[in-house]
């Protein structure tokens with residue numbers, strides 16, 4: 001059994017990205033990311049600060065815009081437009097969730113698809129489903145795939161069971177594994193007899209947001225178990241969707257919370273921003 005160390009895997013990917021960024025800089029190309037935070041939700045704030053810090057560490061250009069919770073939808077859309085028109089910015093990210101008076105889909109659809117490094121724009125979702133190599137893939141699912149690939153386990157032909165069907169994680173994660181020729185089952189709140197499904201999994205992805213919903217009895221011996229849940233308990237501790245200590249002896253590979261999938265998310269955002277910068281440069285050269 002191995003516990004997959006997301007921090008270490010993310011660090012190795014960042015080292016590779018730092019080298020690529022140095023090369024891009026020599027060609028006069030500095031990847032730039034604009035991050036927009038609306039309101040002051042503490043977890044969101046810490047994620048955007050970590051994004052900005054990581055940009056700086058890798059030698060990228062970054063702009064953090066903090067807007068009040070009360071900002072109007074139109075003002076937020078204007079802010080996005082200004083980054084759409086900013087030549088120094090390759091990637092734009094609006095931290096989610098947003099206040100309820102702002103339409104998430106309007107915000108996402110205002111970001112230019114070629115700067116949508118979160119991969120949430122319908123054009124990027126469509127490109128991902130079509131297997132287009134120029135699709136931005138959402139960061140957490142991309143991090144999950146990278147972690148599973150790092151195990152060296154074959155994905156093709158395996159049964160992947162995804163528990164959770166969010167647009168951010170569950171749906172794109174299933175789609176990514178389908179493209180790797182896995183057989184994919186999606187489970188959700190209306191799934192009857194969840195354990196019957198999860199026991200079929202060679203690779204089990206838990207992305208529900210409910211502490212310890214995946215118990216030892218729901219995992220088959222030798223499974224790869226990926227826990228995407230980041231649940232804050234009343235005692236302040238973080239816990240995943242998987243009952244880690246009970247499932248660990250049964251799994252072949254398992255991710256912890258914290259320190260598993262979470263740290264991969266920000267690193268894959270950096271990866272997408274570097275890609276955005278390279279792709280935009282190529283498009284400019286053609287025109």
Ligand SMILES: Nc1nc2c(c(=O)[nH]1)N[C@@H](CN(C=O)c1ccc(C(=O)N[C@@H](CCC(=O)O)C(=O)O)cc1)CN2
Pocket residue numbers: 043047093094095096097118139140230238257258259260261262263264265266
């Ligand atoms: N526009 C976006 N909004 C959100 C995304 C996203 O990808 N794009 N994902 C999440 C939040 N998120 C990044 O934005 C994120 C979540 C968790 C972690 C992480 O490193 N988690 C740590 C624990 C951190 C803690 O102590 O709270 C871990 O699991 O080890 C990084 C980024 C929703 N919004």
